[in-house]
Amino acid sequence: MTEPLSRADGPAICRVTLRFYEELNDLLRPDQRKKDIVCEFPGKRSVKDAMESFGVPHTEVDLILVNGVSEGFGYLLKDGDRVSIYPAFERFDLEGITKVRETPLRTPRFVADVHLGKLARNLRLLGFDIDYRNSRDDSELAAIAADEKRILLTRDRRLLMRKTVDRGILLHQEDPFKQTLEVLDRLDLWDALAPFSRCLACGGPLAEAFHGSDAFAKAEPSIPPRVRSWCREYSICRQCGKVYWKGSHYDRLDALVQRFRASAP
Numbered sequence: 001m002t003e004p005l006s007r008a009d010g011p012a013i014c015r016v017t018l019r020f021y022e023e024l025n026d027l028l029r030p031d032q033r034k035k036d037i038v039c040e041f042p043g044k045r046s047v048k049d050a051m052e053s054f055g056v057p058h059t060e061v062d063l064i065l066v067n068g069v070s071e072g073f074g075y076l077l078k079d080g081d082r083v084s085i086y087p088a089f090e091r092f093d094l095e096g097i098t099k100v101r102e103t104p105l106r107t108p109r110f111v112a113d114v115h116l117g118k119l120a121r122n123l124r125l126l127g128f129d130i131d132y133r134n135s136r137d138d139s140e141l142a143a144i145a146a147d148e149k150r151i152l153l154t155r156d157r158r159l160l161m162r163k164t165v166d167r168g169i170l171l172h173q174e175d176p177f178k179q180t181l182e183v184l185d186r187l188d189l190w191d192a193l194a195p196f197s198r199c200l201a202c203g204g205p206l207a208e209a210f211h212g213s214d215a216f217a218k219a220e221p222s223i224p225p226r227v228r229s230w231c232r233e234y235s236i237c238r239q240c241g242k243v244y245w246k247g248s249h250y251d252r253l254d255a256l257v258q259r260f261r262a263s264a265p
């Protein structure tokens, strides 16, 4: 099967063979899946451009082999090249092969697309640093991801094709609970959970504030008297000042945390 990447109008035509592996096939047209794709184009083209022309964002790719040798996204394709493209999953042995980027950061930081409010809240509940606002355009999201080295979470593959976005996760699930599992599985974050350590409203870190402390005195006006009468321990967001205590709301959230823990592989 031959897929012209662009109209041939120059003298030097490059003919290369691409093959996508594992989950990357889900992103291709049905007739392109799990087979060699031969494409022709004039002049020079990077491997990143070539694979993204098939709808596969570079953030989904962890390893590129050109004629059996590991190469980066910027590799310029040459006539006759055979390119194998592997996803960001470690379901096959990568030992001894250089991947296109380093292993994920130990404690990753995220920025979420505007429609992922519930996912952002879940990840904050589990203690992850996630920047989320419901009003941001694509270029703002891409800039935050690049400037602050955050992993961009989105369901929009075009957003992940932007050059400045180095790290991202294309979410396949629609349900926020399943999306959360998708992120935890993908980056293997199950040992990094720190529930109730971040503010659900702004994502800032929480600090403990005991009854009678200075921090408590500052927060006291925002605590209802009926709560103050029984509760001695509070958490206060260092960023926005929101106060948390273990009321009935806590039990619901704790049940959600337990549901996540029970889903660990």
Ligand SMILES: [Zn+2]
Binding pocket: 199, 200, 201, 202, 203, 204, 237, 238, 239, 240, 241, 242
């Ligand atoms: Zn806060």
